[in-house]
Amino acid sequence: MLTLRGLTKRYGEKTAVDDLTLDVAPGKVTGFLGPNGAGKSTTMRLITGLDRPTSGSALVQGRPYARLDRPLRTVGALLDARAAHPRRTAYRHLLAMARSNGIPARRVPEVLEAVGLADVADKRAGSFSLGMSQRLGIAAALLGDPAVLLLDEPVNGLDPDGVRWVRTFLRSLADEGRTVFLSSHLMSELELTADRVVVIGRGRLLADGTVADVVAAGTRRTVRVRGPEPGGLRLLADRLAEAGAEVDWTGPNALAVAGTSAERVGDLAHRAHVRLHELRAEEASLEEAYLRLTSDSVEYAQTGGAVPDRAAAGEAEVVR
Amino acid sequence: MTAAVTEPVARTVRRRTALRWAVAAEWTKLVSLRSTWYLLLGALALTGLVASATGVLTHDPGASPGDPAVVAELNGTCLVLASLAMLAVTGEQATGGAATALLCVPDRVRLLTAKALTLGAAVCATGLACALLGAVCGALALARSTFDAAATAGQLLAVAVHAALLGTLTLGLAAVVRRSAGTVTALFGLLFLVPVALDPVPGGETAVDLLPGGASEAWLLGGNGTLERPGGLLALLVWALGALLAAAVVTRRRDA
Numbered sequence A: 001m002l003t004l005r006g007l008t009k010r011y012g013e014k015t016a017v018d019d020l021t022l023d024v025a026p027g028k029v030t031g032f033l034g035p036n037g038a039g040k041s042t043t044m045r046l047i048t049g050l051d052r053p054t055s056g057s058a059l060v061q062g063r064p065y066a067r068l069d070r071p072l073r074t075v076g077a078l079l080d081a082r083a084a085h086p087r088r089t090a091y092r093h094l095l096a097m098a099r100s101n102g103i104p105a106r107r108v109p110e111v112l113e114a115v116g117l118a119d120v121a122d123k124r125a126g127s128f129s130l131g132m133s134q135r136l137g138i139a140a141a142l143l144g145d146p147a148v149l150l151l152d153e154p155v156n157g158l159d160p161d162g163v164r165w166v167r168t169f170l171r172s173l174a175d176e177g178r179t180v181f182l183s184s185h186l187m188s189e190l191e192l193t194a195d196r197v198v199v200i201g202r203g204r205l206l207a208d209g210t211v212a213d214v215v216a217a218g219t220r221r222t223v224r225v226r227g228p229e230p231g232g233l234r235l236l237a238d239r240l241a242e243a244g245a246e247v248d249w250t251g252p253n254a255l256a257v258a259g260t261s262a263e264r265v266g267d268l269a270h271r272a273h274v275r276l277h278e279l280r281a282e283e284a285s286l287e288e289a290y291l292r293l294t295s296d297s298v299e300y301a302q303t304g305g306a307v308p309d310r311a312a313a314g315e316a317e318v319v320r
Numbered sequence B: 001m002t003a004a005v006t007e008p009v010a011r012t013v014r015r016r017t018a019l020r021w022a023v024a025a026e027w028t029k030l031v032s033l034r035s036t037w038y039l040l041l042g043a044l045a046l047t048g049l050v051a052s053a054t055g056v057l058t059h060d061p062g063a064s065p066g067d068p069a070v071v072a073e074l075n076g077t078c079l080v081l082a083s084l085a086m087l088a089v090t091g092e093q094a095t096g097g098a099a100t101a102l103l104c105v106p107d108r109v110r111l112l113t114a115k116a117l118t119l120g121a122a123v124c125a126t127g128l129a130c131a132l133l134g135a136v137c138g139a140l141a142l143a144r145s146t147f148d149a150a151a152t153a154g155q156l157l158a159v160a161v162h163a164a165l166l167g168t169l170t171l172g173l174a175a176v177v178r179r180s181a182g183t184v185t186a187l188f189g190l191l192f193l194v195p196v197a198l199d200p201v202p203g204g205e206t207a208v209d210l211l212p213g214g215a216s217e218a219w220l221l222g223g224n225g226t227l228e229r230p231g232g233l234l235a236l237l238v239w240a241l242g243a244l245l246a247a248a249v250v251t252r253r254r255d256a
């Protein structure tokens, strides 16, 4: 159980986390979404007491992280893939962590086995690939068999097999009644893994609810229509517009209709005797909902064609 | 009534246990890095070299075999051992290890205490080993000397204590500065540059005697113009604890 109340963090002028109030419930996988720089990692650093909030509070199982007697037994956190000293072996890294919280040393081979790193236990962490480092981070998070898991982009760098493993694994952890809070940019992945999603942008809460709720709130269902007769489609488009729907031509023979249902479009087409070859209610996706929700809070967006092409660069030279 | 009594007791026990675990973790981290062992070997080699050279160059029938060990400690060994203490902090800061350490031991003062205890003990023990080696080399290299077991043993212990205190001072500095380069600069400044700068100032000589370098000489060589041997020890203690205190204050306030 995580309890954030008015959590705010400013770095100088920059407000990284802005008055965030949130409960992350046990027994569920909660996804944490937001554009680059939205404040996800900062929120996790505030929860674990690495950074001090400017105001507000973050409680883990009702207590500040720093007040936990054996924090690793309560919270397993993966905040940074490169969390180990590069010249220490994976085994020693985990052993030191285990000792720090009075966790028996036999847990170390167990978690190494669980994440598939048993064979490289005696290799230095600095020699690991990103995915292996990520697995080591997950092993570290599991060390204390914690009730709360905080994972910052855990599948970043994992191979498909690893991604799937993390998905089923997190699911089973949540089913055991643990609190699982993970950030990710992989929408399709979260749609499969998460029960709830929390979306933030520029440090502020944008959405918080079940995946279905957020998708419903964030998207407008569109109906795809295709037919062989442009004239008939034009007639249908007019009728739809009269009925208050929004119609877009997506091709000479295709319409995208928003603000109505497939049933309604079908009925209107039938009444107007318009032949259709396709009538399809488009599946709303988390990705769409996310993009719509965060469209105003993307800070670090790429502008189209930001890299000047050779001709333009050449011209600039001439002008100079 | 009993609850009111047992609760603080229970908390003290929990704190002690937590500190013991934190020390165990620091120890595991220290011995699992190859650089630790290289530095130990380096400290021993340097001590052997300097002590032998000192022995050869000393022509004093009253010299103690402990003298070359003391000279070695003052002229390099203590710095090698101090860098061991420094790396315990800056080596973590340079990698993701610092965040991991705080996730494991979020109480910053406890973490700092654990580091100081672990590194203090390790440096003290290594300092003693170096001093022993230095005395052996000294005894072999000195043409003539006067051996007094108690006096020599006292010198060796003094070297170990000195190494531990300078290591602790360095650890505190490192925790404030966080980077190796900055820590080395600060330490060299404190040991070598500030004394040079203070020397011409009126009353500067006294101040120089109170600095870590002056205090080290007082403690190891038996007094400078201002401090006697115990005064030197006291001054070193104040410097070491002062650095730790500064580190505690700073790290409690600062983001990781």
Ligand SMILES: Nc1ncnc2c1ncn2[C@@H]1O[C@H](COP(=O)(O)OP(=O)(O)OP(=O)(O)O)[C@@H](O)[C@H]1O
Pocket (backbone or CB within 6 Å): A011, A014, A015, A016, A034, A035, A036, A037, A038, A039, A040, A041, A042, A043
């Ligand atoms: N130590 C710091 N000093 C100054 N600014 C910081 C610091 N840490 C984070 N920020 C700023 O706070 C904002 C939030 O950063 P954060 O890392 O939390 O974003 P994020 O949501 O994790 O992004 P990403 O998806 O790229 O991982 C960014 O604008 C970042 O520049």
Ligand SMILES: [Mg+2]
Pocket (backbone or CB within 6 Å): A040, A041, A042, A152
């Ligand atoms: Mg991040």
